[in-house]
Amino acid sequence: MIASPSSFSSVPAPPMRWDGWGDPGRETALSDAMLGLIRGALGVSGDPRPRHHPEDVDVPVSRLTDEDVRQLADIVGSDHVSIEPVDRLLRAAGRSTPDLLGRRARTQSAPDAVVVPGCTDEVARVLAWCADSDVAVVTYGGGTAVTGGLAPLAGEHRAVISLDMCRFDTLVGVDEVSHIATLGAGVTGPRAEELLAEHGMSLGHFPQSFRFATIGGFAVTRSSGQASAGYGRFDEMVVGLTLVTPRGVLRLGPVERSAAGPDLRQLVLGSEGTFGVVTEVSLRVHPIPEAVVSQAWRVPDFASGAAAVRRVARSDARPTVLRMSDEAETAVNLASPDAIGSDDTSGGCLVITRFEGRESDCADRRARVAALLTDAGATDLGAGPADAWAHGRFDAPYLRDALLAIGVGCETLETATTWSRVEALRSGVSTAVTAALGSEDGPWSASPALVLCHISHTYATAASLYFTVVYRLDEDDPIRQWDAAKQAASRAIVDHGATITHHHAIGTDHRAFLDSEIGDLGVQVLRAVKATLDPAGVMNPGKLVP
Amino acid sequence: MIASPSSFSSVPAPPMRWDGWGDPGRETALSDAMLGLIRGALGVSGDPRPRHHPEDVDVPVSRLTDEDVRQLADIVGSDHVSIEPVDRLLRAAGRSTPDLLGRRARTQSAPDAVVVPGCTDEVARVLAWCADSDVAVVTYGGGTAVTGGLAPLAGEHRAVISLDMCRFDTLVGVDEVSHIATLGAGVTGPRAEELLAEHGMSLGHFPQSFRFATIGGFAVTRSSGQASAGYGRFDEMVVGLTLVTPRGVLRLGPVERSAAGPDLRQLVLGSEGTFGVVTEVSLRVHPIPEAVVSQAWRVPDFASGAAAVRRVARSDARPTVLRMSDEAETAVNLASPDAIGSDDTSGGCLVITRFEGRESDCADRRARVAALLTDAGATDLGAGPADAWAHGRFDAPYLRDALLAIGVGCETLETATTWSRVEALRSGVSTAVTAALGSEDGPWSASPALVLCHISHTYATAASLYFTVVYRLDEDDPIRQWDAAKQAASRAIVDHGATITHHHAIGTDHRAFLDSEIGDLGVQVLRAVKATLDPAGVMNPGKLVP
Numbered sequence A, B: 001m002i003a004s005p006s007s008f009s010s011v012p013a014p015p016m017r018w019d020g021w022g023d024p025g026r027e028t029a030l031s032d033a034m035l036g037l038i039r040g041a042l043g044v045s046g047d048p049r050p051r052h053h054p055e056d057v058d059v060p061v062s063r064l065t066d067e068d069v070r071q072l073a074d075i076v077g078s079d080h081v082s083i084e085p086v087d088r089l090l091r092a093a094g095r096s097t098p099d100l101l102g103r104r105a106r107t108q109s110a111p112d113a114v115v116v117p118g119c120t121d122e123v124a125r126v127l128a129w130c131a132d133s134d135v136a137v138v139t140y141g142g143g144t145a146v147t148g149g150l151a152p153l154a155g156e157h158r159a160v161i162s163l164d165m166c167r168f169d170t171l172v173g174v175d176e177v178s179h180i181a182t183l184g185a186g187v188t189g190p191r192a193e194e195l196l197a198e199h200g201m202s203l204g205h206f207p208q209s210f211r212f213a214t215i216g217g218f219a220v221t222r223s224s225g226q227a228s229a230g231y232g233r234f235d236e237m238v239v240g241l242t243l244v245t246p247r248g249v250l251r252l253g254p255v256e257r258s259a260a261g262p263d264l265r266q267l268v269l270g271s272e273g274t275f276g277v278v279t280e281v282s283l284r285v286h287p288i289p290e291a292v293v294s295q296a297w298r299v300p301d302f303a304s305g306a307a308a309v310r311r312v313a314r315s316d317a318r319p320t321v322l323r324m325s326d327e328a329e330t331a332v333n334l335a336s337p338d339a340i341g342s343d344d345t346s347g348g349c350l351v352i353t354r355f356e357g358r359e360s361d362c363a364d365r366r367a368r369v370a371a372l373l374t375d376a377g378a379t380d381l382g383a384g385p386a387d388a389w390a391h392g393r394f395d396a397p398y399l400r401d402a403l404l405a406i407g408v409g410c411e412t413l414e415t416a417t418t419w420s421r422v423e424a425l426r427s428g429v430s431t432a433v434t435a436a437l438g439s440e441d442g443p444w445s446a447s448p449a450l451v452l453c454h455i456s457h458t459y460a461t462a463a464s465l466y467f468t469v470v471y472r473l474d475e476d477d478p479i480r481q482w483d484a485a486k487q488a489a490s491r492a493i494v495d496h497g498a499t500i501t502h503h504h505a506i507g508t509d510h511r512a513f514l515d516s517e518i519g520d521l522g523v524q525v526l527r528a529v530k531a532t533l534d535p536a537g538v539m540n541p542g543k544l545v546p
Helices: A030-042 A064-077 A085-090 A097-102 A120-133 A189-197 A215-221 A303-313 A326-333 A359-375 A384-391 A396-405 A417-440 A478-496 A511-533 B032-042 B066-076 B086-089 B097-102 B118-133 B189-197 B215-221 B302-313 B329-332 B359-375 B385-390 B397-405 B419-438 B478-494 B511-533
Strands: A113-115 A135-140 A159-164 A171-173 A181-183 A238-245 A248-252 A277-284 A291-299 A319-327 A347-359 A379-382 A408-418 A450-459 A462-472 B113-115 B137-139 B160-163 B173-175 B182-185 B237-246 B248-252 B277-284 B289-297 B321-325 B349-359 B378-383 B408-418 B447-459 B463-471
Touching: A030 A462, A064 A113, A064 A120, A064 A135, A064 A159, A085 A113, A097 A396, A097 A408, A120 A135, A120 A159, A120 A238, A120 A277, A135 B215, A159 A511, A171 A189, A181 A189, A181 A238, A215 A277, A215 A379, A215 A417, A291 A303, A291 A359, A291 A384, A303 A319, A303 A359, A303 A417, A303 A450, A303 A462, A319 A326, A326 A347, A326 A450, A326 B277, A347 A384, A379 A384, A379 B321, A396 A408, A408 A417, A417 A450, A417 A462, A417 A478, A462 A478, A478 A511, A511 B248, A511 B511, B032 B408, B032 B463, B066 B118, B086 B113, B097 B397, B097 B408, B118 B137, B118 B160, B118 B237, B118 B248, B118 B277, B173 B189, B182 B237, B215 B277, B237 B408, B237 B463, B289 B302, B289 B359, B302 B321, B302 B349, B302 B359, B302 B419, B302 B447, B302 B463, B321 B329, B329 B349, B329 B447, B349 B359, B349 B385, B397 B408, B408 B419, B408 B478, B419 B447, B419 B463, B419 B478, B463 B478, B478 B511
Parallel strands: A113 A159, A135 A159, B113 B160, B137 B160
Antiparallel strands: A171 A181, A181 A277, A238 A248, A238 A277, A291 A347, A291 A379, A319 A347, A319 A450, A408 A462, A450 A462, B173 B182, B182 B277, B237 B248, B237 B277, B289 B349, B289 B378, B321 B349, B321 B447, B408 B463, B447 B463
């Protein structure tokens, strides 16, 4: 059933391809060599799967009444509300593999309307209306969520709207003395850098989702960028924020550190739209770095490499980027794909470093890191592999799309743990995923799985592990197939005492595992906070809070 | 009325002098020169004030029944419960100037019992008993609180106990690979360093209260040490903690960073005993530094010095200690007290730096800082003044006692703000305090006030200001006199958009100002969290949460 056309004009489409990653004009084809390799390793034909045009997908009729839509239009203006099926469909999912597999269905669920507020007061009025009208709210930023945070769940409510923050697209203010910039929640990564560059400043937050994700999304998911070793995680950059809730506005900060009780900013960070809507964020920024120095290394193996990276992470040398691939991922990255899946670990492990800052400082820090890594048996690979990594750093999701198109799953998952547990965790997760996908017991056909891993973020006491899993998609129920692998990985993560997510957030996909991390009492605290800010329970139901 | 002796044996006394700071054997006398100066500047006689022996103070009879005491003894053992007046009196106050002035009274309030639990389970049982029995709980660590956190307030309950954590005095465990140590909440600063030194490690947390304050106290007040530029604030060192509440135990961490929803550790940090009792804290530690390099500088004035210190704080040079006194404080520190209170600012401002780490790194970082400060017109003062500062860094409270003894008030207060507001804030607070103490309108005699200030902690976007106020105590109502000055300072802090406290915490003294910082909705969130963890409201009533 296709909904009837609305009398309200359509709202602008989000910039991303609706059933894959990124710019629709930038789709990536697999090379013949890669295609041959994948065919051989995974036993797929390589034939492309059919895709839908969004106009051809059946979307349920909006459950909002004409009067509802009129009331929403009274708040935000009629140009900023839509119940057009395509508008709703485009905001119905994030970009996880299950999300993209779901885009192949003939009928898909979607929010009942898209509402595009233009200021904090309009957000407050929309939320109050939703609370009064028994309508749930999913806040939409860049659409890059990968753990189900955008699923259009109405919960126990009669409908659900998508609140698109794209009009919060300005630099609200810069304090050039304090190095603090306040940005609208809908500003994307590249736009933030453009706006700050006019003041000679940079944020330095470069997650893989950088090109499309937004400031508000970074905040509510505790995003972590590839330059976190140098500039910190996003939650470490936040000094202030404005959270609009159904019960009013919470303004926090901007004094970086305080002893005035619990730090409520840290409750809003990671709240994933379940307490309210972040409309503005005040962030620590820094001058645009004068120089960039890249350097790659090969360490003998994961264990000795992890120990060396740990020493670097704790040193004064402070690389801006610091990451290390395991042997399998190194084989892929250094373009020796023959080694994938084999036990040949002669290629060792690739370490990428990058130093940003003043020219002399960069050279100096590079030299210190060189000394530490050389002590650990590292070989200098020059700048080449590090520059290659930097060049393609935001493009892996395009490759994922190309693989999906020929029946190959390529999904990622991540976690973090204390340094002493890193090796056992890597092995435990890898084994669990491989066993789950290769199992003959499931309702899907067993597939060999290639599990690649890298240390993606480092701290004094801990590191995150980022896994990429490549496998043959089941023809009949590929969503259930991945779900089994994901459950196995999540169980292994929890059993190793690691965190269920280091930077992808909880969403729907990790929700069942949150209580094993914060306990029943911790869950009760979250529920109490939610009940205070969102007593009607309309904010992003079914996400985060168990 | 003096309580009758209990049949239960007395518990050990806290190590600190009951009506002043620190080790009773280390009282400091003022030099004749200082005494002469103070007499002249403030018009005091210099005659010592009478002090009480605690046995001579009247303490109300405990409101607990014999059956209450028996039940508490059943949980912790009869050796670990006391209703002796002296035991209770010794834990009845912190060490603010109003606290110490209060120690001069003939009759003083006190908790109704002292309970000294030996393990987390005993804490849980005591709290459950208190919640069931309508008895409030004030947790006692080192007794160094300066904002009223230890006031023995029963709130709406029938009695209040002091829960002394001194038996939580062990190193629970060390993960030498991850650089994480778990310490009992009752471990003092020096004991923590001793225990860690056996593993070659150090915590690096050195607040002025270091010698007496405890790990649990550092956590629940968001303490910040003098080496915070190098090792971070205490709340930045915490990777995990155990909070025992009347409703059960909340165990959080120890993975340093995560995206698994809001960071609940940041709710426990700063909770000041109002949600429960922190029994164990897991902390980031580091190897004992090989070398220490000290260096002092003189910068021309506060404004240019603050700008230079700001650049240093943001640089890669990372001093371990970085602080700058204003002109008046510099005159005192550099022993040219003639300049105190005059408009002579020719002495400029003293900058103290200290570098800890590897020998070569320290020299290198010192050289970078030298370059930055020299650019700003700084003069090299050598190591002398920095070493002198380090030597006396924990001893200022002894001087305060010596001044109090001759009728001179010497109190401190602190705040933090963004760098762009530092100068206006310093001037605003100083003016407000001077006006309040010098006012002829109050019920006390007007006193000239010497207001000294330093930048005590630095961040990329913000800095804290620490004020020392020296003035003549009013003979009749010195508590009310200081309260007027404190209110004026707090109002100035709030009016400048600064935080009401950077590291002294909220307690009773800042409680009325918390809503101006986090808003009514923020206060409601705190109340909801408290209601979840402490539904009977027995945990430290009257503190923190308005």
